Amino acid sequence: MRKGILALATSGLLAVTGLAACAEDKGADTGAPKTPKIGVILPDSKSSARWETADRKYLEAAFKAAGVQADIQNAQGDKTQFQTIADQMITNGATVLMIVNLDSGTGKAVLDKAKAQNIPTIDYDRLTLGGSASYYVSFDNKAVGKLQGDGLVKCLTDSGAKNPAIAQLNGSPTDNNATLFKAGAVGVLQPKYDAKEYSLVADQPVPDWDNAQAGVIFEQMFTQASGKINGVLAANDGLGNAAITVLKKNKVNGKVPVTGQDATVQGLQNILAGDQCMTVYKAVKQEADAAAALAISLAKGETKSTDQTTKDTESGRDVPSVLLVPQAIFFNNVKDVVTDGYVTKAELCTADFAAKCTEAGIS
CATH class of the missing domain: 3.40.50.2300 (Response regulator)
Known part of the structure; x- marks a missing residue:
């Protein structure tokens, strides 16, 4: 609320x-x-x-x-x-x-x-x-990353994934925020890598936060991992959508949790569709x-x-x-972003997402 x-x-x-x-x-x-x-x-x-x-x-x-x-x-x-x-x-x-x-x-x-x-x-x-x-x-940008790491863990747990293989699609190396996002997220994920509960199969920054380049990078990650990627730590919604596009192409969207940030209309719609597990609302x-x-x-x-x-x-x-x-945003609280006035129902709940908006309690 x-x-x-x-x-x-x-x-x-x-x-x-x-x-x-x-x-x-x-x-x-x-x-x-x-x-x-x-x-x-x-x-x-x-x-x-x-x-x-x-x-x-x-x-x-x-x-x-x-x-x-x-x-x-x-x-x-x-x-x-x-x-x-x-x-x-x-x-x-x-x-x-x-x-x-x-x-x-x-x-x-x-x-x-x-x-x-x-x-x-x-x-x-x-x-x-x-x-x-x-x-x-x-x-607090380290807190943003922690929410992403915690969110990915929650979504992987909910999906029942065993020993999941993780790809990290990080923000621009020239942006100090990207460094902080990664630090916050890795603070959550590293203990799981160390304990062999999760495996890190790819870890790469995206120059200038370029979404098109992110798609190319993630496609290479997916190919090199022979498609065995079970979770994607994406630093924002644009990078997350680039990964989702590749996952859709390979018909595994919705099966691989993807994080995000910025609570964009696209990111929220991806959450409603089940293709993105969470975003961070600032x-x-x-x-x-x-x-x-x-x-x-x-x-x-x-x-x-x-x-x-x-x-x-x-x-x-x-x-x-x-x-x-x-704040972390999942399917059950997408409505908070609308209630706060950051995005409108008209922008978010277009024809393709009307039913999902109703299910998510967006009125």
């Missing part, structure tokens, strides 16, 4: 609402307060639908409600374009810069340029390793609202303190953070 989902984010939201203003930022040249203007760079629209369908929408609404000027652009996976957008935003007077990096190297270069201009910065969703972000707003509105609240305060010249930090494993720096709580 909505109440339950909102409760999950309470600790993270408290970190935002509890932020205390400490100082006022004056214009560097004139001493006058700068006009609040927030620049946001999203990474792409290919790796996950969420960036354009959810994050942009929620951020725009929050900035509009606060009456603060904002410029939200999408780099569409182009690292050169990412830096060009950042340069333009800085030149055009951004007083806060919020980024979702494409990789830590590119992200660091952008953050360092902003820092040189005394512009506060926020790493949104992905931490830039070795970077200089003033703050980091995301979900209430993006909570993340966007938390980041927007922080950015708006910074744009108005306030500095903030948070009650959470995240260790940058490259620099050793503890980055002030707001970390929200993710």
